[in-house]
Amino acid sequence: MYLNLRHDVEQGIQVAVRRGAGWLLGLLLLAETVALLRGRWAPGPVSEPSAAPVVGNTQAIGQVLYTRYLFPFEITSILLLVAMVGAVVIAKGRGPGLHPAASAPRPATGADSAAAQVHGPGPDPVAGGEA
Amino acid sequence: MPSLSMNEIPLSWMLGLSAIVFVIGVVGVLVRRNALVIFMSIELMLNAGNLAFVAFARALGSLDGQVFVFFVMTVAAAEVAVGLAIIVNVFRLKETVYVDEINLLKG
Numbered sequence: 002m003y004l005n006l007r008h009d010v011e012q013g014i015q016v017a018v019r020r021g022a023g024w025l026l027g028l029l030l031l032a033e034t035v036a037l038l039r040g041r042w043a044p045g046p047v048s049e050p051s052a053a054p055v056v057g058n059t060q061a062i063g064q065v066l067y068t069r070y071l072f073p074f075e076i077t078s079i080l081l082l083v084a085m086v087g088a089v090v091i092a093k094g095r096g097p098g099l100h101p102a103a104s105a106p107r108p109a110t111g112a113d114s115a116a117a118q119v120h121g122p123g124p125d126p127v128a129g130g131e132a
Numbered sequence: 133m134p135s136l137s138m139n140e141i142p143l144s145w146m147l148g149l150s151a152i153v154f155v156i157g158v159v160g161v162l163v164r165r166n167a168l169v170i171f172m173s174i175e176l177m178l179n180a181g182n183l184a185f186v187a188f189a190r191a192l193g194s195l196d197g198q199v200f201v202f203f204v205m206t207v208a209a210a211e212v213a214v215g216l217a218i219i220v221n222v223f224r225l226k227e228t229v230y231v232d233e234i235n236l237l238k239g
Contacts, residue, residue: 016165016232023162027155034151038144065195066202077206084210092217 146187154180167219167229171212178208 066074153176160173182201189197223229 020163023159026162027159030158031151031155034155035148038147038151061195062198066199070199073203077203080210081206084213088213088217091214092220 143187143191147184150180150183150187153177153183165230165232167222167231167234170231171215171219175208175212178204 157173157176157180160176161170164170164173182204185197185201185204189195219229222234226234228234
């Protein structure tokens, strides 16, 4: 639907059966949840207005987040780092056209290294542009 | 029906909204075949859980639920990043994102 326009038609008895099963399960879950809520939370607990907070909500959350939940906060940063690296590695692909470092010719011969010495250290701007 | 101010909305209404959003997410995961729509439905379920967290935190006068919502959102962000990368790879491989045409673990 979003990425290709060819397979938009759905057909077959299996799709219809699974759709019906999905709707049935969903409605069953909704009925179950409604029953739970009606049995337990029908009037809703009367929450008396709590005392006026001495600090704002944002400040209170920040204080709790950086004192009591400091360790989960740091673990969260590691989780985000791992997810970012994983997403980049997974989505990078392995095709030869998608990997410029593998497809670029490497300066292995003596002439190439001599030319590199003539041009001086550092990456050649033309080669860098090609890569 | 008298109009309710923000402090008078009962907890059961918030939990009912959370349950409805969660059921919409479940039905979306079970019914739809597009992997992207399934991901959106998973996000709906996570946000329904967030709404329940915030509602209970407000009813109980505690901040722990609101802090937990941050962690749920973080995990959702990580999951979406990795999942979209997987979907991109699957589309490169099979030219489709429909989950019932992806029936092999081996690429």
